[in-house]
Amino acid sequence: MIATENLPRQAGTTLTLEEIARLADVSRSTVSRVINDDPNVRPATRERIWQIIKAHDYYPNPAARALAERRSRVIGLVIPQALNAIFADPYFPSLIQSCAAACDERGYYLMLSLVLRQSDDTFRWLIRARHMDGLIVASALTEDVFVTRLLDERFPFVLIGRRSERPDIPTIDADNEHGAYLAAQHLVQLGYTRIATITGPLNMVAALDRRDGFLCGLQAMGIETPAAYIQEGDWSEWSARQGMERLLQATPRPEAVFVASDNMALGALKAIQAAGLRTPEDIAVVGFDDIPAAATTDPPLTTVHQPIEQLGHLAAATLIDLLEMAPASADGAHAQHIVLPTELIVRMSCGQALRPSATQRAAARNLSDEGGVKYRSLISAALTG
Amino acid sequence: MIATENLPRQAGTTLTLEEIARLADVSRSTVSRVINDDPNVRPATRERIWQIIKAHDYYPNPAARALAERRSRVIGLVIPQALNAIFADPYFPSLIQSCAAACDERGYYLMLSLVLRQSDDTFRWLIRARHMDGLIVASALTEDVFVTRLLDERFPFVLIGRRSERPDIPTIDADNEHGAYLAAQHLVQLGYTRIATITGPLNMVAALDRRDGFLCGLQAMGIETPAAYIQEGDWSEWSARQGMERLLQATPRPEAVFVASDNMALGALKAIQAAGLRTPEDIAVVGFDDIPAAATTDPPLTTVHQPIEQLGHLAAATLIDLLEMAPASADGAHAQHIVLPTELIVRMSCGQALRPSATQRAAARNLSDEGGVKYRSLISAALTG
DNA sequence: ATAGCCGTTGGGAGCGCTCCCATTTGTTGG
DNA sequence: CCAACAAATGGGAGCGCTCCCAACGGCTAT
Numbered sequence: 001m002i003a004t005e006n007l008p009r010q011a012g013t014t015l016t017l018e019e020i021a022r023l024a025d026v027s028r029s030t031v032s033r034v035i036n037d038d039p040n041v042r043p044a045t046r047e048r049i050w051q052i053i054k055a056h057d058y059y060p061n062p063a064a065r066a067l068a069e070r071r072s073r074v075i076g077l078v079i080p081q082a083l084n085a086i087f088a089d090p091y092f093p094s095l096i097q098s099c100a101a102a103c104d105e106r107g108y109y110l111m112l113s114l115v116l117r118q119s120d121d122t123f124r125w126l127i128r129a130r131h132m133d134g135l136i137v138a139s140a141l142t143e144d145v146f147v148t149r150l151l152d153e154r155f156p157f158v159l160i161g162r163r164s165e166r167p168d169i170p171t172i173d174a175d176n177e178h179g180a181y182l183a184a185q186h187l188v189q190l191g192y193t194r195i196a197t198i199t200g201p202l203n204m205v206a207a208l209d210r211r212d213g214f215l216c217g218l219q220a221m222g223i224e225t226p227a228a229y230i231q232e233g234d235w236s237e238w239s240a241r242q243g244m245e246r247l248l249q250a251t252p253r254p255e256a257v258f259v260a261s262d263n264m265a266l267g268a269l270k271a272i273q274a275a276g277l278r279t280p281e282d283i284a285v286v287g288f289d290d291i292p293a294a295a296t297t298d299p300p301l302t303t304v305h306q307p308i309e310q311l312g313h314l315a316a317a318t319l320i321d322l323l324e325m326a327p328a329s330a331d332g333a334h335a336q337h338i339v340l341p342t343e344l345i346v347r348m349s350c351g352q353a354l355r356p357s358a359t360q361r362a363a364a365r366n367l368s369d370e371g372g373v374k375y376r377s378l379i380s381a382a383l384t385g
Numbered sequence: 386m387i388a389t390e391n392l393p394r395q396a397g398t399t400l401t402l403e404e405i406a407r408l409a410d411v412s413r414s415t416v417s418r419v420i421n422d423d424p425n426v427r428p429a430t431r432e433r434i435w436q437i438i439k440a441h442d443y444y445p446n447p448a449a450r451a452l453a454e455r456r457s458r459v460i461g462l463v464i465p466q467a468l469n470a471i472f473a474d475p476y477f478p479s480l481i482q483s484c485a486a487a488c489d490e491r492g493y494y495l496m497l498s499l500v501l502r503q504s505d506d507t508f509r510w511l512i513r514a515r516h517m518d519g520l521i522v523a524s525a526l527t528e529d530v531f532v533t534r535l536l537d538e539r540f541p542f543v544l545i546g547r548r549s550e551r552p553d554i555p556t557i558d559a560d561n562e563h564g565a566y567l568a569a570q571h572l573v574q575l576g577y578t579r580i581a582t583i584t585g586p587l588n589m590v591a592a593l594d595r596r597d598g599f600l601c602g603l604q605a606m607g608i609e610t611p612a613a614y615i616q617e618g619d620w621s622e623w624s625a626r627q628g629m630e631r632l633l634q635a636t637p638r639p640e641a642v643f644v645a646s647d648n649m650a651l652g653a654l655k656a657i658q659a660a661g662l663r664t665p666e667d668i669a670v671v672g673f674d675d676i677p678a679a680a681t682t683d684p685p686l687t688t689v690h691q692p693i694e695q696l697g698h699l700a701a702a703t704l705i706d707l708l709e710m711a712p713a714s715a716d717g718a719h720a721q722h723i724v725l726p727t728e729l730i731v732r733m734s735c736g737q738a739l740r741p742s743a744t745q746r747a748a749a750r751n752l753s754d755e756g757g758v759k760y761r762s763l764i765s766a767a768l769t770g
Numbered sequence: 771a772t773a774g775c776c777g778t779t780g781g782g783a784g785c786g787c788t789c790c791c792a793t794t795t796g797t798t799g800g
Numbered sequence: 801c802c803a804a805c806a807a808a809t810g811g812g813a814g815c816g817c818t819c820c821c822a823a824c825g826g827c828t829a830t
Binding site: 074296 | 442445447451457478494496498509513514515516622623651652658
């Protein structure tokens with residue numbers, strides 16, 4: 001017998017459902033059932049059809065599926081900001097990567113939508129074209145017309161990195177406020193009283209949250225913050241360097257500074273060094289993010305860890321859940337609001353050499369997966385609660 | 386008259402071609418012609434139909450189009466590597482961003498394919514499913530089964546960041562070899578004779594190119610390189626730090642080091658500092674990439690600039706050109722091989738304080754767009770040549 | 771006036787799936 | 801042994817486009 005169906009397939013050729021059906025001597029419908037895991041197929045038939053599908057390396061045409069099913073299994077990741085400086089931070093790359101991984105797991109595709117020009121057209125195109133089933137919006141801006149538009153159009157989306165003011169918008173965020181609060185508390189406990197901060201750009205939610213959490217922490221410990229001790233940066237190293245230079249000229253000079261991102265903390269450290277001062281002896285520094293570079297600065301940077309990977313993963317998973325829910329329940333007004341815990345990682349830049357136990361623990365959590373497990377349990381608590 | 390067609394459209398509803406046709410009192414075909422810029426439509430009719438399309442915010446259904454046209458206008462960016470450490474470098478983020486921008490310009494979508502598990506399945510799925518019209522493969526590995534597979538399947542793709550050994554594979558790359566050559570030449574001209582290098586992982590093409598270009602440059606200037614002066618890193622800061630520590634123990638100690646990436650150069654600088662030595666007085670350092678951080682290290686890092694943005698942009702543009710060419714000519718054996726020039730940026734880390742003119746020029750090129758223009762003309766030369 | 775032609779327009783067929791309903795087959799109880 | 805039902809299967813009708821070919825008008829050339 002000549003096994004024609006086992007010959008190497010023609011390069012660049014793809015079979016159709018119908019052709020597979022003919023080879024298996026069944027109908028289109030039955031093959032479709034096998035592919036979509038419909039239980040109403042006799043096991044023997046199912047097995048035979050799978051063999052043929054594999055032998056011919058058949059994949060259903062995504063466009064045809066999308067047309068018939070009215071969904072594309074594509075979700076978009078929207079980063080609607082001026083992007084020039086964005087990629088200096090490892091935040092977005094990590095986010096992209098983790099979203100992609102989560103999509104992969106669920107059989108979805110991830111499409112990138114770096115909204116370069118905030119034009120009306122771009123939004124329309126993104127939403128109305130319906131190439132994507134839903135969007136992950138990494139919008140950190142406090143005011144964003146895009147969100148309003150999505151709501152108007154009833155387009156499915158989740159918001160990432162941003163508290164939501166509305167109960168009907170699903171939101172995934174790290175607990176920036178609490179992380180910053182912890183940083184404040186830590187500095188006060190170490191005995192510092194003149195404590196300053198370099199914030200992110202204050203039109204972004206994360207920057208506000210971190211500033212507020214920090215000031216709130218100081219206040220709770222009975223520390224006042226003069227206006228001169230609050231400098232606004234823009235996440236860039238350079239802006240923080242300049243902010244730090246201004247802080248160094250303040251009288252009295254602050255003893256400690258909370259910098260709203262590790263990337264900016266790098267700039268702050270350089271400004272301190274350039275001024276001939278030392279960290280932490282002359283001025284203590286605490287960062288935020290726990291980027292890899294934070295562990296290798298001189299001195300190693302005390303910082304607040306935020307679980308970026310889990311943020312992305314959870315955002316994608318939540319969106320896909322939303323999409324696969326019955327439309328009726330998807331309309332429901334009670335969307336999920338997930339807040340992932342942040343954690344203070346104590347290293348050397350805050351003058352904490354005295355407490356080896358804390359430092360060791362910080363080192364350990366960079367190696368082990370312990371942190372992940374902890375988050376996961378907290379997340380599930382949030383989901384069921 | 387009640388202008389029903391000017392009422393706000395129903396949320397979440399999308400019209401079809403047919404419905405637009407009915408509103409305009411023409412046929413399906415005519416509307417399709419308008420959308421696809423077919424010249425055979427009377428100007429008056431065309432204008433009237435456009436009005437209606439805009440008034441209703443109509444966009445053609447991408448799935449239906451893809452099914453009928455047999456192409457999706459989606460291209461994929463494949464990054465087939467262990468991704469854990471990848472995003473420490475700003476290389477990939479810049480690449481992603483520039484590819485996305487180029488796609489945007491041409492009306493294409495960019496789909497991200499971070500190939501996490503190098504399984505056979507993933508490749509099959511990527512190629513055979515034909516969700517994408519073509520791929521940009523950012524494969525820096527010297528050996529890559531994926532490329533072979535793409536060729537077998539006659540799947541359109543361009544290779545990025547890699548010399549191609551085959552004339553039939555379109556390739557976009559920066560001139561790593563020449564950049565490294567320039568670095569070597571520069572160090573020798575400054576009077577150094579004991580010159581070492583920390584390479585990238587040698588299973589990657591870019592790492593090999595930079596090493597070879599560098600050694601070739603030294604050789605051309607009559608300098609020998611002992612084996613102990615060549616340390617292999619893995620692009621991570623940490624690996625370079627360790628490599629540098631080994632170099633510092635070599636006897637005689639090298640006077641200058643070429644580090645194959647700026648990110649690694651950061652680690653090297655730290656190792657030098659930790660050993661109580663100074664840059665460039667005790668040991669000069671030259672990096673590669675010209676990442677933003679290179680300008681703010683202490684001392685500012687002399688490095689080789691590579692035009693990452695243009696790499697991504699050109700890769701996407703080349704692929705799209707390829708896809709839109711007539712299939713006959715696309716088969717042609719003469720694919721484009723574009724090599725973008727690299728440029729030495731002289732700062733302070735190589736002991737070059739004596740030549741202010743060069744330093745000024747380096748600073749200028751970070752601010753102005755001058756560099757971009759120069760590349761562009763070189764590129765077009767490459768294209769027409 | 772009539773054939774011939776070009777600039778326009780309309781409608782059928784089909785892209786490769788899913789979904790629904792009708793039909794066939796297999797299984798059980800009276 | 802046949803009705804009654806469930807399990808398994810087949811085929812029609814779309815999904816919303818593009819592409820092709822036929823048809824239509826108005827025009828010039830004969």
